[in-house]
Structures are given as C-alpha cells and as structure tokens.
Amino acid sequence: MGLRKRGAAPTRMPSEWTPELLAKVEWRRRAADEPFRGVAASGGVRPGLFPLTGTGVDTTGIRRAAEDYLAALSTKELAEGCFPVDDVSWRHWANGARYFLRHGLCLEDLDDTKRQRALDVVRASLSEAGYRQVVDLMHLNLTIGELRGETELLNEWLYWFSFYGDPDGDRPFGWQLDGHHVNVNCVLVGDHMVLTPTFLGAEPVVAESGKYTGTAAFRHEEAVGQKLFAHLTSRQRARAVIADELPPDLFVGAFRDNYELNYEGLPFTALTAEQRITARQLIALYAGRANPGHARVRMDEVFAHEVDTYFAWIGDPSPDGVFYYRVHSPVLLIEFEHQAGVMFDNDEPTRRHIHTVVRTPNGNDYGVDLLRQHHERFHSGNSRNSSNSSNFGRSQS
Secondary structure, three states: OOEOOOOOOOOOOOOOOOHHHHHHHHHHHHHHHOOOOOOEOOOOOOOOOOOOOOOOOOOHHHHHHHHHHHHHOOHHHHHHHEEOOOOHHHHHOOOOOOOOOOOOEEHHHOOHHHHHHHHHHHHHHEOHHHHHHHHHHHHHHHHHHHHHOOOOOOOOOOEEEEEEEOOOOOOOEEEEEEEOOEEEEEEEEOOEEEOOOEEEEEOOOEOOOOOOOOOEOOHHHHHHHHHHHHOOOHHHHHHHEOOOOOOOOOOOOOOOOOOEOOOOOEEHHHOOHHHHHHHHHHHHHHHOOEOHHHHHHHHHHHHOOHHHOEEEEEEOOOOOOOEEEEEEOOOOEEEEEEEOOOOEOOOOOEEEEEEEEEEOOOOOHHHHHHHHHHHHHHOOOOHHHHOOOOOOOOOOO
8 A cells, every 4th residue: 555645735834825725725714604503403403402500520620721821822822822712713623634724823833841731731621541542643643744754744743722712710711733633622611511523533543663653543433333333133233324335524524513414323222231331332432532520421411312312334344344433412423434545545445544523413512502601691791792793603593
C-alpha cells in the first residue's frame, strides 16, 4: 500500500487565497452560518430533553485549569485565542489536514508552558483514557508525517486550541481542539458538560515505525462494535443492517450540524440482557471520554432513553472485515466507519483508516440548548442573549 501525493491545499494559512481555496472556504462558512437547529430526525427537534438541573459534578478543576491557561497568554494571544461562548467559530471545525477555517492558537506556535497549560485544560475535562486517546491520535498525525516526509505539514502539534466564554464563577465557558483527525468541542454550563461534537480519527491507526512506534487507536471501538453485531441472531441482524455498501463517509461529520437523520436498525428493546451489556460497553467507550463524573451523568442520560435507542450496521462482520455502525438515541449519536485511503493510496476501505463522531442530537451539540436555558434564566433582560441574535442561533423545531 503506497502513499498518495499531497494535494495543493495548505495546512497553515495560505500565502495566497486562490479562487479554488476561497470557494472551498465559502461553502463551509455558509454551512456554519445556517441558524443552528441540531441533528434531528425528520419530525424535527424533540424539545425538553436537556433540563438545566444540577448534576452534582465538581467542575473546580476544569475551571482552575482554564484560568491558569488564560493567565499564561499575552494580550495578543488572548485576542486571537478567545471568543464569546456563542461564537459561530465553534462550528468551523474540520477533520481534514487542510487549513480552511482554522482559528484560535496553534499549539505548534506556543511555548512549552503555554502548550502544556492548554493540554491541562483538555486533561482536566476528560478521563484518563479519553485524554490518552486524543494525545495518541495527535501522535499518529506525526506518524503519517514521518511516513510521507512531511512533518512540517503533519505533526503532533499542528492543532488549534480556542477558548470560549469566561471560567470565572458559574459563567458558561468551553474549549475546542481542532486539527487533522482530532476535533473536540467541550462546553460547561453550570456543572453540566457537553463534549460534542467530537470527531476522532486516524490514518494509520497503528504506528509501525517512527517516534511513537506501537501507538494504536480505536481497537476497543472496533472490537466491541463488531462483537455486538456478531452476537445478534440472524433475525436481529436482518433488522440491524441498513444498507449493502458502506457510505462514502460519516453522515454527521463536519459542517453537518443540522443534518436530518432518521432512526434505523435494531432497537435496544430487541436486545437480550447479555447483548445489552455489550451495547452498554460500546456506548461507555464514547461517553467515557469525559471525566468520570460527567461520564456517569452522560450514561444515565443515554439510558433514560434506552427504549428509543437503535443499533445500525453496514458491512462485513468477518474477523478482518470493514464496516460501519451507528448508535442513535434522542440524546446520543455515535458513528464509526472504516475508510478508504486519503494519505495512503487504497481506494477501498481498510482497517488502516478509521473515522468516528459523537453528536448530541436535538439541539444540544456545543451545549446550545443548555446555553439557551442559561441565557433565559440569568440574562433575560439582555437582548443579545435572550433573542435569536445569538451567533449560534436557537435550537429550533
């Protein structure tokens, strides 16, 4: 399996914006500028799913890490790397290596102290496993750079960190880590945390050489998803399979914040008790990227809607087969897929390239529904916060 030649699009701010590059930027900008609704089924957004009630999770450590990061930045860096909590730039993330709408501060440009403080914010928000997964994927980005001889274009620090809002007191705030195959959006509203959209991917998924030899990604997500399908009966499989061929990419990736996606596949209510344990393990791999307190809250939220949750499958269930799967509930949407080559020259999907995405359907990606409730409760006299003039727009049915 060889390597493809690199395209002309830059990984950093281009020296010249050609008409082709501008056209690619503009369609992304238009998509992000659409009033936010959220991923939803054809019936529209289902309201009332995300009450702004206390979770009891202590967010002190995350807020302290955020304050330490901001305190380390210069005035210029604060101006370039910080945004209002409802700024539209949240929606500019993209999993490709190309530059396009990148924003915030590039980790490669920060000194060791500032870079570490940015990573400390990520670490404080995530579980140990979640943080390790993010870092491993950044390391694998260097691996592909080493294989291609392009470490100046593909490396572990070519990621943009943006901060939103104000961590002081109980004010909403959050952060975004954005770059090739690593796109994490984290919003805190009170003691709630929303960790979506989160897009994580890798090509290759195993470093067989280079600085990070032995690093591997998505082995559990791959194996447990395949295990769940393998343990279905033939009748259950007939309901779970939703297509004959893998889709060209994930349905709810970048710039698809308002994508319409109906429930398909096998309902969790049709699973046996043993199969349900495996399904819970699968969901925990994704929900467990959050710190333990918020991961427990997330799991409780998801399984409160278990009767409306579906497992869908496309692909080959054999030991080395390639496949797509989806877990879809009113409050959680997970997609996993083996991909064709982008850096490598294979035109058919292999296990060497994997994409995953997690969404909070029905209007709470980026914590939008929680932010709406917060603004209505605490800022009802502020026209900017209480009207549809918010840069995010309103979650609309």
